[in-house]
Amino acid sequence: MALKPEPTAPFHSVQYALRVLEAVSRHGGGVTEARIARETGLPVGHLASLLLTLRREGYVEQVSDGAYVTGASLLLLGSGAARRQALEDRLQNTLAQLRDSVGAAVYLSRYVDGEVSVTQVADGPLTPAVNEWVDFRSSAHASAIGKCLLAQLDHDGRRDHISRHRAARLTSRTITDEKVLFSKLDAHPATVPVLDLQEYAVGTVCAAVPLTAGASAGCLALSLPIQDAHRLREAADTLNRRAAPLMLSLAL
Structure with a gap:
């Protein structure tokens, strides 16, 4: 499986954030915003917004003299098994906050070894998860999660997936024609959330946005009752805006 060579979402800010974190890490005693701007080459206005996000997420902290130092969230990630657990806990907490913010069940998914994998879910009594009446691995052509992941693959990767998982009709709205499906995926703007309007299940609508980290396709999604x-x-737009911090966590 190969990802499409072009960017699939406007998350250049994640790349910038990594540059800022590298700059802060180089200065154990703290570094000023002006110094960070010089070392990263980022415009001051953009940098200020980025630092605010990094502070909110706990990746950097501002000390009494105004300088920035490495934050607790970055230190807690550590390495090895401890890092994986810390990252999973942090992602789950972020998903729970996002669930409460958008008022919908939220899902984190990856495309792993040629299969759709929902790795984490944040739902609740007022925001129930969608009933997985057909395995998500077999319904990528219909679900927002699946279509968002397929959109990040190259043509051969998509064909390989569909050859292993026949595009069955799940509702009257399901697209089962491979050419039509691929054409819609290619025409879909990368900056716009992928929608599922009762294509996977009658009575449920969903949205998904890509979370591409390195060579791995991923997505952040939500579901709502009809x-x-x-x-x-509106919920999908909020999901899109809030995706960058999650992508940053996956990239660290």
């Missing part, structure tokens, strides 16, 4: 469909686009 009676809340009027909230889908």
